[in-house]
Amino acid sequence: MRVVKSVSAMQRLALQWRRRGVRVSFVPTMGALHEGHLSLVRRARKLAGTKGLVVVSIYVNPTQFGPAEDLRRYPRDFNRDSELCREAGADFVFFPTDTEMYPGKSEGRYSTYVVEENLSRAMEGEARPTHFRGVTTVVAKLFNIVLPDIAVFGAKDFQQATVIQRMVSDLNFPVKIVVAPTVRERDGLAMSSRNRYLDEQQRAQAPVLWRAIQHAQKKVVAAKRLLDAEKLRSELKKLIEQQPTARVDYVHFFDPQTFMAAPKATRGTHLAMAVFVGKTRLIDNAPL
């Protein structure tokens, strides 16, 4: 496995692979890798096949963090991450600096952004107003640098995956997007790099997101008619906030294609939530 740090070296390699007809599978990450990421790398490995190549990028992208967010304390451990990538089957790790990715930004010489103006407005976009603009911009850049045939994203960031799919389709990127399922701890907590912010007490309370989702799924299956989403939301909020350090940011029922709020919850309705556990904001989602 090889580590590439410069944009121009990475793009040069990508152009060579393209000319040789090598299939490239790509997994963009912010590092702090856990089993969820590694499942994406293994999926990318399968999709690339034995003759193809797997590229993992490790880059904590500043433009997707708000001014009051955890950019500075976001966990970073490159040596561990790159070893995990190697074990999971990556051929290349792209590990650029901010100066490589956004040259001249501090002097105002970076000025182009990719914006998705519909699906990115609700939920995470409402809570984090410049978040998705940072995500779509960095992913567009990474696609142009790595030139992948396939890119793998995790379903845990469901809205992100949907926004990226819309961007790829709207801007005609010749990249196939694969969304791989959320990987969970044994108690149901969705794997996330931010889980390591939780202290022992908070960690014990954090599985309540998944329990709330399962509760909603069961109710929908058992229901004789459509459930009122507002009522179900209140019920889930109550269930979640029984945990002393948990506070709901949002619980949202919606159509997974259009992201329009669903007044009724039924099979196929999507449920997503963001919950503060202590100061740590956790998200989770699933179809009902």
Place this chain on the structure above:
Amino acid sequence: MRVVKSVSAMQRLALQWRRRGVRVSFVPTMGALHEGHLSLVRRARKLAGTKGLVVVSIYVNPTQFGPAEDLRRYPRDFNRDSELCREAGADFVFFPTDTEMYPGKSEGRYSTYVVEENLSRAMEGEARPTHFRGVTTVVAKLFNIVLPDIAVFGAKDFQQATVIQRMVSDLNFPVKIVVAPTVRERDGLAMSSRNRYLDEQQRAQAPVLWRAIQHAQKKVVAAKRLLDAEKLRSELKKLIEQQPTARVDYVHFFDPQTFMAAPKATRGTHLAMAVFVGKTRLIDNAPL
């Protein structure tokens, strides 16, 4: 020469060329071709070489027109245009419909835009607030569909060419941008598809833009010290508006890299202007 109308067919061809290592030169146009466009196609032909391919796109992009602008009456003559492309050395003409380029837009299912937020604000961006967002978006799409190695733009749309260069650099598109010189009529009028809106009297007055530019160039060469830009602007405005149907929209002196307004005009300062001749808005520019 072959005409391709669907996005998927064009992108499939482009992916094949890429795999075969074929060099692709690209000229995006809105049709209504004149000698200026054809000089770009011939330049693209040279840059592609004998083994390479030249693609010209002909697409009147709705997202770069304002609601009160000339989208509907913009001149269209595909048969003439494609014949001119062939003669100038094009191998492929990409001629998509709006439904191909912006599927689902009228139903709100198109939602991704590329925005440049610095260089695109002044001049044409001030006069036409959503213009450059439409330009950067469609050019990003066309780059992803045609996958060119080189793209050729005209210097007449100087701000457009600069915004595109910034977009390509910021978003890491693996495309080399070439800017080719403005082609002029014998009386100095910069070639433009919009010149055909001019009646005989207006056409006779339209070369005043170029005369004003030459006037400024001579003054700068002759000047013993830096010229006050505000004074020179008033002088040019007066000169231009001596033509009975001409009305200045803007006359702007600026640094061609940063687009910052230049308080003093000197060699290297860039001069750009927009002038209504009757109801037709003409633009021109040159370095001093």
